[in-house]
Amino acid sequence: MEIIEKIKTNKSIDNQTEIQEICLNKLQSIPIPNPKSELWRLSNKSKFSNFLDYSFNEKNPEFDTPYPNTSPSTIRLLIGENYQIKLINKNYSIQQLSEDELIKYMKEQISCFDKNENWSDLLNLSLSCKKNILGLKINGSKIPPIEIFSHASSSSLNAKTLIIFLEKNCDVDLLQVNLGKENSSLSQSTFFCLKENSSVNHGVVSYGENKSNLLNSLNVIQQKNSKYNLGSLHFKFNYARFEIRIKQSEGNAKTNIKGMQITKKDEQISTYTKIGFHGPNGFLDQINKSLADDKSHAIFEGSIIVPKIAQKTDASQLSRNLLLSDLAQIDTKPQLEIIADDVKCKHGATISQLNEEELFYMRTRGITLEEASKLQLSSYFQEIISFIPVSKDRWDLLDKLLTEN
Amino acid sequence: MVNENLVKNVVKEPYKYGFVTDIETEKIGKGLNEDIIRLISQKKEEPKFLLDFRLKAFKKWQKMIEPDWAGLGYKQIDYQDIIYYSAPKQKEKISSLDEVDPKLLETFDKLGIPLTEQKKLTNVAVDAVFDSVSIATTFREELAEHGVIFCSISEAVKNHPDLIKKYLGTVVPASDNYFAALNSAVFSDGSFVYIPKGVTCPMDLSSYFRINSGDSGQFERTLIIAEESSSVSYLEGCTAPMFDTNTLHAAVVELIALDDASIKYSTVQNWYAGDEEGIGGIFNFVTKRGKCLGKRSKISWSQVETGSAITWKYPSCLLLGEESIGEFYSVALTNNLQQADTGTKMIHIGPKTKSTIVSKGISAGNSINSYRGLVKMGAKATGSRNYSQCDSMLIGDQASANTFPYIKSQQPNSEIEHEASTCRISEDQLFYLQSRGIEFEEAVSMMVSGFCRDVFNQLPMEFAAEADKLLALKLEGSVG
Numbered sequence: 001m002e003i004i005e006k007i008k009t010n011k012s013i014d015n016q017t018e019i020q021e022i023c024l025n026k027l028q029s030i031p032i033p034n035p036k037s038e039l040w041r042l043s044n045k046s047k048f049s050n051f052l053d054y055s056f057n058e059k060n061p062e063f064d065t066p067y068p069n070t071s072p073s074t075i076r077l078l079i080g081e082n083y084q085i086k087l088i089n090k091n092y093s094i095q096q097l098s099e100d101e102l103i104k105y106m107k108e109q110i111s112c113f114d115k116n117e118n119w120s121d122l123l124n125l126s127l128s129c130k131k132n133i134l135g136l137k138i139n140g141s142k143i144p145p146i147e148i149f150s151h152a153s154s155s156s157l158n159a160k161t162l163i164i165f166l167e168k169n170c171d172v173d174l175l176q177v178n179l180g181k182e183n184s185s186l187s188q189s190t191f192f193c194l195k196e197n198s199s200v201n202h203g204v205v206s207y208g209e210n211k212s213n214l215l216n217s218l219n220v221i222q223q224k225n226s227k228y229n230l231g232s233l234h235f236k237f238n239y240a241r242f243e244i245r246i247k248q249s250e251g252n253a254k255t256n257i258k259g260m261q262i263t264k265k266d267e268q269i270s271t272y273t274k275i276g277f278h279g280p281n282g283f284l285d286q287i288n289k290s291l292a293d294d295k296s297h298a299i300f301e302g303s304i305i306v307p308k309i310a311q312k313t314d315a316s317q318l319s320r321n322l323l324l325s326d327l328a329q330i331d332t333k334p335q336l337e338i339i340a341d342d343v344k345c346k347h348g349a350t351i352s353q354l355n356e357e358e359l360f361y362m363r364t365r366g367i368t369l370e371e372a373s374k375l376q377l378s379s380y381f382q383e384i385i386s387f388i389p390v391s392k393d394r395w396d397l398l399d400k401l402l403t404e405n
Numbered sequence: 406m407v408n409e410n411l412v413k414n415v416v417k418e419p420y421k422y423g424f425v426t427d428i429e430t431e432k433i434g435k436g437l438n439e440d441i442i443r444l445i446s447q448k449k450e451e452p453k454f455l456l457d458f459r460l461k462a463f464k465k466w467q468k469m470i471e472p473d474w475a476g477l478g479y480k481q482i483d484y485q486d487i488i489y490y491s492a493p494k495q496k497e498k499i500s501s502l503d504e505v506d507p508k509l510l511e512t513f514d515k516l517g518i519p520l521t522e523q524k525k526l527t528n529v530a531v532d533a534v535f536d537s538v539s540i541a542t543t544f545r546e547e548l549a550e551h552g553v554i555f556c557s558i559s560e561a562v563k564n565h566p567d568l569i570k571k572y573l574g575t576v577v578p579a580s581d582n583y584f585a586a587l588n589s590a591v592f593s594d595g596s597f598v599y600i601p602k603g604v605t606c607p608m609d610l611s612s613y614f615r616i617n618s619g620d621s622g623q624f625e626r627t628l629i630i631a632e633e634s635s636s637v638s639y640l641e642g643c644t645a646p647m648f649d650t651n652t653l654h655a656a657v658v659e660l661i662a663l664d665d666a667s668i669k670y671s672t673v674q675n676w677y678a679g680d681e682e683g684i685g686g687i688f689n690f691v692t693k694r695g696k697c698l699g700k701r702s703k704i705s706w707s708q709v710e711t712g713s714a715i716t717w718k719y720p721s722c723l724l725l726g727e728e729s730i731g732e733f734y735s736v737a738l739t740n741n742l743q744q745a746d747t748g749t750k751m752i753h754i755g756p757k758t759k760s761t762i763v764s765k766g767i768s769a770g771n772s773i774n775s776y777r778g779l780v781k782m783g784a785k786a787t788g789s790r791n792y793s794q795c796d797s798m799l800i801g802d803q804a805s806a807n808t809f810p811y812i813k814s815q816q817p818n819s820e821i822e823h824e825a826s827t828c829r830i831s832e833d834q835l836f837y838l839q840s841r842g843i844e845f846e847e848a849v850s851m852m853v854s855g856f857c858r859d860v861f862n863q864l865p866m867e868f869a870a871e872a873d874k875l876l877a878l879k880l881e882g883s884v885g
Contacts, residue, residue, distance in 0.1 A: 038474070308802050323817040326784065336808040338827050341799035346826040351782075351814040 057156035092140025127159035180212025231388035251279020263296030270299035277310035423647035462579035462589030561597035595625035664699030683742030686714025697729035739772030748778035
């Protein structure tokens with residue numbers, strides 16, 4: 001808990017920026033997340049304190065080019081690299097946000113933070129120094145797919161922040177990759193603002209190495225007629241927590257989320273989502289899959305909030321879970337809070353293991369048990385993976401999951 | 406929209422059980438401390454073990470904090486401003502119903518509870534509880550012939566102390582939660598049922614709870630024990646007069662089912678809900694839990710919750726015995742400013758256990774209706790199954806319907822399925838029914854009753870009819 005001590009005593013960061021100062025002040029006045037809070041009740045206490053144990057590191061480690069290599073058809077960006085981005089083409093433009101724009105927007109965001117919900121963001125923004133914040137303004141269409149990397153260095157805690165403005169009528173595929181290193185903690189916060197008529201296929205792939213930790217939070221604001229598709233995959237983390245907060249600020253927007261988390265050994269990976277509809281005619285289709293093996297623990301908690309103004313909302317949420325070992329655990333809590341009466345809202349949850357009848361059928365056709373299980377798993381994974389942009393062509397995630405699992 | 410207002414007008418009917426019986430009562434002073442508990446125990450001439458049980462619970466209660474996780478907004482309860490014992494004055498010992506104060510009989514008559522001989526034809530044995538004490542229990546002799554014990558818990562303490570000592574507090578321990586601890590310390594009366602081995606109870610058993618005084622709380626305790634291969638169906642009803650103060654009702658119900666036994670527990674809760682401005686009404690904080698201790702045992706809860714200003718109630722099943730079954734069927738209706746936070750907990754501990762949850766919530770007016778449930782598969786619950794279904798119906802755009810299902814599994818060889826949906830009475834459906842010549846109000850009530858059908862089918866016949874009527878009355882004026 002070294003970092004917390006530092007935060008409490010205000011010794012954490014030299015040369016604080018304005019944003020860091022605001023967040024530090026807020027952070028000091030609220031308690032550290034603990035099991036008494038509903039949002040953190042299942043978080044493994046020792047794993048979470050392990051996350052905070054590493055000493056804070058502002059410097060960026062050497063970045064060993066992750067697989068696959070860069071390609072001319074994709075734009076690859078690294079959070080923390082100190083470069084000026086200005087890609088202007090006849091169809092599109094990708095530019096870095098000016099400091100004023102960035103500060104103004106972040107101040108607005110921080111003023112709406114809920115002290116319980118946004119603890120991860122407050123921690124992130126208190127620690128993220130100027131060069132570890134990447135702000136982008138994307139405009140136009142026919143934009144090549146963008147890959148954005150965020151990574152931690154061994155034996156330290158890194159904080160990275162990504163802010164993206166998607167201008168009107170813009171359409172983009174964006175893959176965010178968070179890489180954990182051995183004995184590391186990564187705090188990643190992402191802020192997405194989708195203007196009218198914009199659309200994004202957003203992928204989040206996070207994978208770690210031995211004993212890496214991740215606190216990943218994603219805040220999305222959707223203006224009307226925007227479309228947000230999110231495909232996410234989290235695996236190989238000692239402790240990972242993925243928080244998704246989506247706000248359809250004027251309704252009339254579409255959100256599709258397909259997420260998956262895979263836990264092994266004694267890992268704990270959790271996903272928390274909160275989808276708020278603040279206008280009529282909102283649409284949500286969400287599916288979250290978990291797979292827990294060995295002694296691991298997978299958690300999904302999703303809430304859908306439909307206030308009075310959000311008439312004609314159509315929201316569905318499904319949590320599908322596979323429990324593969326006697327010692328593994330799955331917790332799920334799909335939650336609905338509805339006031340508007342003219343809405344279609346439903347949710348479902350299942351926890352089971354691989355379907356025995358299907359396995360039996362395949363075995364009667366001469367497929368070995370191992371192969372049959374693999375086939376089943378691959379169809380289970382495929383639904384999510386095919387939804388993650390860029391990955392299809394460049395990241396053979398399915399092979400990675402199947403060979404490693 | 407014409408229909409909007411019409412539908413809203415279908416849920417208003419004055420609370421017809423809101424009268425007060427003018428009867429001399431014996432009350433003790435307000436407040437809660439060790440002396441009060443000793444006094445209650447002394448008044449009830451209880452053995453020492455029970456007094457110790459109460460005092461231990463009181464000590465635990467003092468250290469506990471009132472839970473606030475349900476997010477129910479109600480004003481702080483002053484536990485020192487409540488009378489913990491209130492009983493109608495009557496002759497010491499009653500040998501037959503003729504000796505019961507006619508005013509009391511009249512009260513239960515007005516409530517439609519058959520206590521008097523000529524009304525006993527309905528073949529339901531009734532234990533009537535008025536404020537803190539049990540007034541009368543009918544059909545006792547007939548039940549005794551079968552070995553069934555059905556009496557008030559105070560009598561059971563005197564006549565069957567061994568059973569009470571063995572089972573009281575084993576399902577809901579005194580330290581279970583704040584309100585259970587309070588109940589364990591001050592419980593006044595309630596029903597006790599014991600079904601011996603191999604007996605199928607020849608008639609439905611029923612208890613009727615009536616709160617009469619405005620400043621006393623009601624803390625009843627029910628204990629039902631079904632021995633091997635026995636079965637019983639138990640009904641519970643409750644009403645209270647209209648007061649503009651809030652009255653506290655904190656009950657504990659414990660069910661124990663041994664091998665092959667089955668218990669069906671049905672409730673129609675119609676406590677006074679407060680007026681349209683939310684003034685008055687009962688705070689209903691109840692802990693109900695059943696333990697399926699034996700193999701192939703079964704506990705089934707069915708409830709229709711229409712009353713109370715605040716309801717905080719989670720009838721649960723602990724499924725310990727192999728192949729035991731837990732069921733929960735619930736309809737919760739809230740109107741005006743009522744708040745209901747209700748659901749169930751199905752804790753699968755033994756192998757091959759099964760549970761079914763069907764919950765229907767209807768919220769109208771400015772009310773809040775939440776389903777909060779837990780399904781847990783323990784590490785040893787191999788081959789267990791759960792199916793849950795939670796549907797909500799919203800009437801008007803001011804009411805809220807929430808669903809908070811907690812699902813936890815530690816057993817790969819088990820299956821959990823949960824589904825929930827939200828709907829409303831749509832204009833299309835109303836139009837269709839009306840175009841077939843069905844009156845508007847009838848159409849609404851048909852649709853509500855259709856929505857609740859899965860649950861009503863589980864209720865005993867007398868109750869199902871009553872529940873249907875009750876919903877129609879309660880909804881009168883709210884749909885429109």
